[in-house]
Amino acid sequence: xxxxQNLYHSKPAQWAVYGLFFAAIALIPVFVTDGFLLNQFAxxxxxxxxxxxxxxxxxxxxILNLGQGIAFGLAAYGMAMTMQMQSQDPDSxxxxxxxxxxxxxxxPWFWQPFWSTGGGILLALVVPxxxxxxxxxxxxxxxxxxxxxxxxxxxxxxxxxxxxxDMQPYTNGANGISPPAPLSLFxxxxxxxxxxxxxxxxxxxxxxxVGAKLLTQSKFGLVVQALRGDPERVRFLGYNVAxxxxxxxxxSGFIAALAGCLxxxxxxxxxxxxxxxxxxIGMVIWAGIGGRLSLLGAILGAFLIQxxxxxxxxxxxxxxxxxxxxxxxxxxxxxxKGLAGLLEMILGSIARQPAKHARPEPAxxxxxGE
Amino acid sequence: xxxxxxxxxxxxxxxxxxxxSIWLIAAIGLTIIYGTVGVxxxxxxxxxxxxxxxxYALQSFLGLPFLLCLPASFAVVALVGLAIERGLxxxxxxxxxxxxxxxxxxxxxxxxxxxxxxxxxxxxxxVPEIFQSNVEVGFASxxxxxxxxxxxxxxxxxxxxxxxxxxxxxxxxxxxxxxxEMAASFGINADRVYMTTFAIGAGLAGLAGxxxxxxxxxxxxxxxxxxxxxxxxxVVGGGTLLGSxxxxxxxxxxxxxxxxxxxxxxxxxxxxxxIVVFLRFRPRGLFAVAKARR
Amino acid sequence: MGVLEIRDLHKSFGGTKxxxxxxLEVTELTLCCLVGPNGAGKTTTMDLITGRxxxxxxxxxxxxxxxxxxxxxxxxxxxIGRKFQVPAVFRELSVRQNFEVAYSREVNPFRNMLRRxxxxxxxxxxxxxxxxxxKDRLDVEAGxxxxxxxxxxxxxxxxxxxxxxxxxxxxxxxxxxxxIEKTIVFLNRLKRTNTLIVxxxxxxxxxQIADVVTVMHMGAxxxxxxxxxxxxxxxxxxxxxxxxxx
Numbered sequence: 053x054x055x056x057q058n059l060y061h062s063k064p065a066q067w068a069v070y071g072l073f074f075a076a077i078a079l080i081p082v083f084v085t086d087g088f089l090l091n092q093f094a095x096x097x098x099x100x101x102x103x104x105x106x107x108x109x110x111x112x113x114x115i116l117n118l119g120q121g122i123a124f125g126l127a128a129y130g131m132a133m134t135m136q137m138q139s140q141d142p143d144s145x146x147x148x149x150x151x152x153x154x155x156x157x158x159x160p161w162f163w164q165p166f167w168s169t170g171g172g173i174l175l176a177l178v179v180p181x182x183x184x185x186x187x188x189x190x191x192x193x194x195x196x197x198x199x200x201x202x203x204x205x206x207x208x209x210x211x212x213x214x215x216x217x218d219m220q221p222y223t224n225g226a227n228g229i230s231p232p233a234p235l236s237l238f239x240x241x242x243x244x245x246x247x248x249x250x251x252x253x254x255x256x257x258x259x260x261x262v263g264a265k266l267l268t269q270s271k272f273g274l275v276v277q278a279l280r281g282d283p284e285r286v287r288f289l290g291y292n293v294a295x296x297x298x299x300x301x302x303x304s305g306f307i308a309a310l311a312g313c314l315x316x317x318x319x320x321x322x323x324x325x326x327x328x329x330x331x332x333i334g335m336v337i338w339a340g341i342g343g344r345l346s347l348l349g350a351i352l353g354a355f356l357i358q359x360x361x362x363x364x365x366x367x368x369x370x371x372x373x374x375x376x377x378x379x380x381x382x383x384x385x386x387x388x389k390g391l392a393g394l395l396e397m398i399l400g401s402i403a404r405q406p407a408k409h410a411r412p413e414p415a416x417x418x419x420x421g422e
Numbered sequence: 423x424x425x426x427x428x429x430x431x432x433x434x435x436x437x438x439x440x441x442x443s444i445w446l447i448a449a450i451g452l453t454i455i456y457g458t459v460g461v462x463x464x465x466x467x468x469x470x471x472x473x474x475x476x477x478y479a480l481q482s483f484l485g486l487p488f489l490l491c492l493p494a495s496f497a498v499v500a501l502v503g504l505a506i507e508r509g510l511x512x513x514x515x516x517x518x519x520x521x522x523x524x525x526x527x528x529x530x531x532x533x534x535x536x537x538x539x540x541x542x543x544x545x546x547x548x549v550p551e552i553f554q555s556n557v558e559v560g561f562a563s564x565x566x567x568x569x570x571x572x573x574x575x576x577x578x579x580x581x582x583x584x585x586x587x588x589x590x591x592x593x594x595x596x597x598x599x600x601x602x603e604m605a606a607s608f609g610i611n612a613d614r615v616y617m618t619t620f621a622i623g624a625g626l627a628g629l630a631g632x633x634x635x636x637x638x639x640x641x642x643x644x645x646x647x648x649x650x651x652x653x654x655x656x657v658v659g660g661g662t663l664l665g666s667x668x669x670x671x672x673x674x675x676x677x678x679x680x681x682x683x684x685x686x687x688x689x690x691x692x693x694x695x696x697i698v699v700f701l702r703f704r705p706r707g708l709f710a711v712a713k714a715r716r
Numbered sequence: 717m718g719v720l721e722i723r724d725l726h727k728s729f730g731g732t733k734x735x736x737x738x739x740l741e742v743t744e745l746t747l748c749c750l751v752g753p754n755g756a757g758k759t760t761t762m763d764l765i766t767g768r769x770x771x772x773x774x775x776x777x778x779x780x781x782x783x784x785x786x787x788x789x790x791x792x793x794x795x796i797g798r799k800f801q802v803p804a805v806f807r808e809l810s811v812r813q814n815f816e817v818a819y820s821r822e823v824n825p826f827r828n829m830l831r832r833x834x835x836x837x838x839x840x841x842x843x844x845x846x847x848x849x850x851k852d853r854l855d856v857e858a859g860x861x862x863x864x865x866x867x868x869x870x871x872x873x874x875x876x877x878x879x880x881x882x883x884x885x886x887x888x889x890x891x892x893x894x895x896i897e898k899t900i901v902f903l904n905r906l907k908r909t910n911t912l913i914v915x916x917x918x919x920x921x922x923x924q925i926a927d928v929v930t931v932m933h934m935g936a937x938x939x940x941x942x943x944x945x946x947x948x949x950x951x952x953x954x955x956x957x958x959x960x961x962x
Contacts, residue, residue: 272829385510
């Protein structure tokens with residue numbers, strides 16, 4: 053079975069489909085004028101980014117990361133503080149109200165850099181990525197096995213969630229941080245329900261998808277896929293496997309951090325719920341059902357599941373989750389490559405169909421096996 | 423920062439023993455499953471939750487006394503575990519990451535199923551009066567029920583050790599753990615060993631659940647808190663019974679001491695960070711299983 | 717001084733002593749065959765050289781540098797490549813992709829993010845493809861290759877890697893007569909540019925390729941020299957045949 057004839061694997065076809073997808077999501081504001089709906093679609097775009105980050109790390113790298121919420125949540129908190137500080141004034145109103153309510157008299161030192169919008173956003177992106185670099189290095193150099201790594205990522209997520217929940221004076225605990233005004237960039241307020249905000253998210257999704265696709269097509273991406281199958285062989289070829297694993301893990305974390313920042317821009321709120329175990333594992337379910345080896349598949353998986361969940365609303369939530377769980381079991385057991393893998397199989401079997409008018413075999417062709 | 427008084431510190435140590443016993447009994451079912459079958463069962467927390475609900479249901483609808491609910495919960499959840507192993511797990515043995523994910527799906531199904539059947543409101547398990555009082559242990563004051571938990575944990579560990587090191591079944595399990603192919607060539611039915619072990623592990627989780635349902639309220643979501651903790655014990659311990667006992671003891675005491683020195687949350691965070699660092703230098707855990715060299 | 721020197725290597729697994737004071741000096745651009753009965757420690761020696769295992773004591777030096785404590789990838793980068801007894805290829809990737817990964821001139825991940833095809837790759841690929849006869853199979857998933865083709869794929873990968881020293885563990889296991897002939901030809905050609913250490917059982921094959929033969933027994937050095945000398949050595953005969961030559 054060759055991979056060449058299968059349309060699924062043809063590079064031009066893939067880029068064409070991606071192009072169509074980008075065009076489709078870019079055109080949505082043309083047809084949708086309701087601000088709330090636009091905002092909701094933008095949030096789906098965020099989920100798509102998260103699913104893509106999981107696909108990079110897990111599908112391509114074979115690293116099951118159950119704690120992606122660490123990057124998402126930490127970045128979200130950073131962004132929320134940045135936006136909060138935008139509505140504070142150093143002279144008349146230096147301390148956010150929630151801190152005053154918790155009897156803090158001065159802005160804690162680690163929130164000081166967030167006076168600067170640029171500095172705040174930079175920190176929101178860099179700090180989670182740095183954590184991923186450190187955590188990844190520790191785990192991958194020890195050659196901790198896949199399931200162990202998954203559990204440890206879950207443990208760290210849970211630890212961060214409890215930490216944030218408990219540091220009430222600094223993070224407002226369970227209430228979360230809700231900046232009073234939308235993000236202000238270069239002097240203008242960014243309306244979360246406007247088209248500009250939508251296009252920023254859309255642009256982010258497109259950029260991240262293109263970047264990730266190019267990454268998987270590079271030599272680096274190939275080595276990462278190889279080490280997913282046989283890390284030992286990759287080591288014997290001379291590659292520092294732990295370094296490659298840390299890189300892909302950190303890149304996936306950076307994307308999740310970016311998603312976190314954009315999310316707060318849209319929702320104007322963050323709470324410890326963003327570090328919920330169920331939410332983080334949910335990202336893996338989106339990628340798993342959509343197709344962990346397909347970047348676009350993962351994104352569409354997120355759209356499908358989150359869209360379905362919103363549509364069915366809260367009354368059927370328990371039933372919906374139960375069916376989702378059951379469906380996920382089926383996918384894991386029978387369709388490890390998800391719905392994208394199903395498409396691959398279908399296109400593959402079409403490719404193997406004999407042509408309607410078979411061309412005659414040229415004379416003198418040697419028999420197979422020589 | 424409080425000065426190191428002996429009395430509160432000793433209190434922390436005693437409380438640490440109670441915490442350790444909770445960690446241990448939560449983890450023992452998982453230890454057995456992971457150590458033998460190599461499966462990371464993400465539904466372990468839900469098995470605990472099922473045990474709690476079984477006790478609640480048996481008590482409320484059948485009027486079964488609490489002490490009988492313990493073995494009953496074991497049996498019921500063991501059967502559930504058996505069904506899951508036969509229906510799903512046994513097809514995924516050579517795919518450890520997929521087993522992890524598939525069992526997460528199972529946990530979702532179980533959690534939502536229970537929610538649909540019993541509702542989301544909290545339930546309570548009644549215990550005999552005598553368990554509700556406090557007792558003095560040296561400098562410390564513990565509820566009698568916590569002592570019961572320590573007692574039951576010790577009994578369960580002893581029973582499990584006896585099962586795995588003194589019986590023929592246990593020998594078969596250990597043979598399969600170390601080298602499945604060779605054990606099979608001696609006529610041991612590895613399939614049956616896996617099935618039985620999984621069921622026992624599930625049952626032990628159910629037993630733990632019926633205890634935890636008293637310590638904490640019974641909710642469909644109560645299990646999720648235990649999965650991570652139980653796994654850390656297994657991971658740090660290395661997958662053996664001795665390892666889990668050592669790991670639970672160590673982490674329970676450390677958590678209690680850290681909490682005494684700082685506060686509860688920071689203690690947990692610190693402990694997790696310590697575990698990450700520990701794994702960096704000893705990835706196989708404290709007392710790892712001796713597996714055959716490939 | 718040889719290009720690779722092993723001095724007084726010891727390795728124990730738990731209580732079992734697997735390598736017992738083994739020493740070897742490998743001359744550059746020669747093919748050294750490592751032979752010995754099963755359990756003599758040949759594969760373990762390979763593990764120790766490539767860094768897969770760490771010796772209990774003893775040193776391994778490559779061109780004067782002590783590589784004993786280095787990790788697998790560091791040793792590989794210094795020019796030691798390995799072909800495993802059971803072919804280790806990337807089953808989910810295509811043959812072409814396998815060769816691409818094996819072309820490990822550039823191991824830095826950041827530089828690899830920016831490039832698609834490293835320089836010199838296409839030429840090397842053509843060379844290796846024609847040598848291994850996998851031209852028609854380039855786009856096939858490696859998991860679908862036959863056993864012989866998989867062996868050739870791994871050999872090709874090691875050639876793509878182009879290490880100064882190649883360690884081959886039973887390279888002709890499971891090959892047909894024709895394939896073995898082909899292997900003999902190309903190994904003899906390889907001797908001109910690379911140093912080879914080959915673990916083998918088939919004496920006929922050894923006769924055709926070896927410049928020098930080292931016999932291991934019970935984790936220790938038993939004999940060393942040309943094959944004719946080895947075959948005449950009474951100690952070797954005793955170990956292999958169980959009785960002294962009358």
